[in-house]
Amino acid sequence: MKRIVPLLGLLIGVQATAATAIHVNQLGFAPQADKLAVVTDSTATSFEVLRADNGQSVYRGELGAAAAWKASAETVKLADFSTLTAPGEYRIKVDGAAPSDRFVIGADTYRKLNAAALKAYYMNRAGIALETRYAGVYARPAGHMDDKVLVHASAASKDRPEGSTITSAKGWYDAGDYNEYVVNSGISTYTLLAAFEHFPAYYAKQNLNLPESGNGLPDILNEALWNLDWMLTMQDPHDGGVYHKLTNKTFDAMVMPDQAMKAPRYVVQKSTAAALDFAATMAAASRVFKAYEQQRPGLSARMLAAAEAAWTWAAAHPTATFRNPPDVRTGEYGDQHLDDEFAWAAAELYISTRNDDYYRAMKAEQTPATVPNWGDVNGLAWMSLAHHRARLTPLADRKLIASRIDGLAAALASTWKSSPYRVAMKDKDFVWGSNAVVLNQSMMLLQGYRLNGKVEYLDAAQSGLDYVLGRNATTYSFVTGFGARPPLHPHHRPSQADKIDAPVPGFLVGGPQAGQQDQADCPPYPAKLPATSYLDNVCSYASNEVAINWNAPLVYVSGALDELSKQKVDLAVLLRQEQLLQFDSFDNETALALGLKAVELARAAGQKVAVNVTRDGLVQFYHGMQGMTADHDNWIRRKSNLVNRTGHSSFYIHNEVKNAGGDIDALPGLDARDFAAQGGSFPLVVKGKGRIGTITVTGLPGSDDHALVVATLKAYLKIADL
Known part of the structure; x- marks a missing residue:
């Protein structure tokens, strides 16, 4: 029965899109948050907000002017009900349309979402059995203990020849597959560490019910440590270089982790990108874990030493770019442009060591501020420098740091303000993992807000989360387990193979993009436009896969909005x-x-x-x-x-x-x-x-x-x- 559900889900999705004219964040808003809904193809000029329980009208407003959004080929109007602050559960009503999905207004609206997005990392752990008391119905046997990982020919050295074995336990499965990649682990783990560095009180109150909960560390750090411990095993202690990935030679079938351990696992080629992403992440982690010496004695110093060793290796091998060897056909994360990795690693090492040589190595004047992704990490350098700017050495150009952050935020806010859908996305942003693009845009907007308090940056960041939670052209909430229409069939091996109808909750799926690279393996998509080319089917790795680097900004943005919305003053x-x-x-x-x-x-x-x-x-x-x-x-x-x-x-x-x-x-x-x-x-x-x-x-x-x-x-x- 489970195999035919994806087609049923597809049909339901098409019908919902055709019949639903009011698109709104399906979870809700903090009382002081900017609150917008999108009304599509309507002749109405006004809207009402109704109490969900009794239909009482509590707010009436005028719809904005009609505008065409090319990405979805829709004509839309905005409903702005930001001044409605009373806690409660509501719907929006527009003449000629069915009432909107329910949503709430209240404090800590995203706390459960934030916890689930973090707990999804636990659900994707390698090398551990997920017990019922921690994982509930998603309990499963351990997979990929990785106590005997082979050194691939591309990674062989005098001290570790081809075919020798190392232990490389722990870590997170990268996405819908069971492999582990240092490059993608770097940005993912850093983003979790930044969330804690920026909002420690928020995460101090959180209990994720992990095996480590109650050990004196906040659970966000307990989860990050599971991957950091693995990343440390990926460094060759003989020279400081870092293996690019730990992988099978081909992707596993759609089976549970314990059933996918027959093929050998390999560490593959050391790369400059892996070494630099490792160095940046470990330098940042050394700062965070310095306060937890009692819980993990010596870890902070070990991380910083590992970061500097990786930097030294990368400096000696500045062009060791990665390509899959001919016999390896898993994810590549091949990056041929490494200036951004050098800048990010230099910035993190500078902050953690206060050594001005690292700041000079960053070449700050030549480093732009960009929306981060695994292949462009420039923005992470500026994000860290901005947060720590009061504690930098005199060499750091604080005006430059502020202008880089504010310049990026201003550009994103300008696009948001002119967008008919009120998002910071342009057509070119509908790429593989487009949902992560919009959330990383929100994360950088929040850096601008934290820097100078410009409320439009906070409002634009809110819109990014609204988008992935339902205020989009597909009418889906793109997070499993959350919203009126969440994805039911993500491209995620455990969710498909566990014989449980509902997927593992808390995962952000990739989202719409017009490439449809999986169309040979899938039924037809409902549309080909950039903002509607989405298929809730396990076959759709191009629009419906999950990934650790996509979940990371979901964690950051949901927690940040919970905290920062309280500070917004009306x-x-x-x-x-x-x-x-x-x-x-x-x-x-x-x-x-x-x-x-x-x-x-x-x-x-x-x-x-x-x-x-x-x-x-x-x-x-x-x-x-x-x-x-x-x-x-x-x-x-x-x-x-x-x-x-x-x-x-x-x-x-x-x-x-x-x-x-x-x-x-x-x-x-x-x-x-x-x-x-x-x-x-x-x-x-x-x-x-x-x-x-x-x-x-x-x-x-x-x-x-x-x-x-x-x-x-x-x-x-x-x-x-x-």
């Missing part, structure tokens, strides 16, 4: 604070009580701040807690000056400027020596009289300064909720 909320936090009257005693309340709240929270209350130009209250300096007085002066000039809280101006893509340190017409667009100063307004002064707090991050002021005013005015 200007309407800040205006509402200004409208409600007003006084019936105000005198010197009021000023004293406000100042003391702010100090009281700061002490209760363990915060150290300076507090100033000014009325009619006269300071009515000032207190600097232990540790405050004259510099904090200057911040108070500059922030309160901005409130007096604009009439708004300094946090409102901060976010207004950021949302418009401006520079908060270069406000037009205002001297930065006298005005500061950082949170913490708030207008004091008497009803019927107007603004009479300011209350200002400084000493914390701007958002926290603002929060303390608002809490103070709410407590004094006895306002429970805004």
Whole structure:
């Protein structure tokens, strides 16, 4: 029965595409997230958002202007319901169309998705039995223990001649097949490490129910370690070179891992790309695991030494590009252009060692910032440099780092803004693994947002995740197990051979692209256009395969949006604070009580701040807690000056400027020596009289300064909720 389901799934997919006119993220959104749906080929001019349980209309809006999207040959209109923030489950209604799929608005909307995308790596482990208590119905015997891997003729050396054996245990199966590749492991593992480096608190709370859970390491690091331990075995200890891959000579049949171990496995040729990707990943890992010396003594130092040895080998063999030997016909990951690998490895080694020679070797001025993929890792170098820019040596050009990240993000955001589907993808981006392209675009947009807080970068990144979760021309959610119409038949050997109807959850499939390289082995695709050329059939390795490097940006982006969406500030909320936090009257005693309340709240929270209350130009209250300096007085002066000039809280101006893509340190017409667009100063307004002064707090991050002021005013005015 299972063999005929793919055709049924194909027919269902075609019918769903023809009948569904409203395309929306089938999981949902954080309350403050940008929220868009696409309405196709409709004459309607408005839309409604309904509660999913009772059909009550909670939001009505106008549809955007009709626009043609060449990639799908559709005419589309955008429905923007970003201002709907109330938690709940909803549908979108448009005249002439069936209601949209259900979606939720709520906090941590993507936490389950993020955990499943990470757990998919465990499900793809080599060299271990997946036990029921960890894998549930997907439990399976161990496959590919790789305790006796042969050295292929292409990899032979004096110390390891052809036919000799090494142990190369652990690692992840690369994709739908059972082979392991250092090049693809590099970008995949790095992206997981970056997710942890950038959002450690998010992953510290996560329990993936792994065999290693509870061992003192966050589970994202436990999973990354399974592959890092394997990567270390792929380095020849005699010269530092790194084997390109561990593989059969041909692909295995569609069987379970324990049934695919009859053919010998080989390590094949050392390559420059493998050595450099290895060096970059190990250098990054050495930073992360330095804090976990107790759990893995000596590992950080070992990783860094291995990274430098691989760099030395690559420098001595700068053109050892990889081609499959004539008798090996598995995945190649052949890369003939290696400048990007040299730049990435140099950047990671520079960050981890602070050795300026590595920064010079990166040739930063000649290195562009690009959307990463396994064959172009330039963007990863800039991503790491941007994150660590405050701790770099004086040699690093911080302005160049910022301009590379912002330049890439700005270009992607520009494409997103002009796209009828509101995605950063162009026609040329619909390549093999197009879903990973859109998520890697989102990952780089998020680097721009983290760098300078431009809200359009965050919104554009959100759209990338929306796309893979259903706001696309196929109407599929492209992650197994998630959404109203997820893939049911991915090109993934365990999912096909395990006799379980549902595929292993949490895998991102490759996505639409017009090449259809598998059409000789598959039934006809439903369409040939770049954005609709997708087939949910196990035969379709060109559009429906899974891969570790595709899942990695899904992990990064889903977790990042969970975290960063909480920080997004709605200007309407800040205006509402200004409208409600007003006084019936105000005198010197009021000023004293406000100042003391702010100090009281700061002490209760363990915060150290300076507090100033000014009325009619006269300071009515000032207190600097232990540790405050004259510099904090200057911040108070500059922030309160901005409130007096604009009439708004300094946090409102901060976010207004950021949302418009401006520079908060270069406000037009205002001297930065006298005005500061950082949170913490708030207008004091008497009803019927107007603004009479300011209350200002400084000493914390701007958002926290603002929060303390608002809490103070709410407590004094006895306002429970805004």
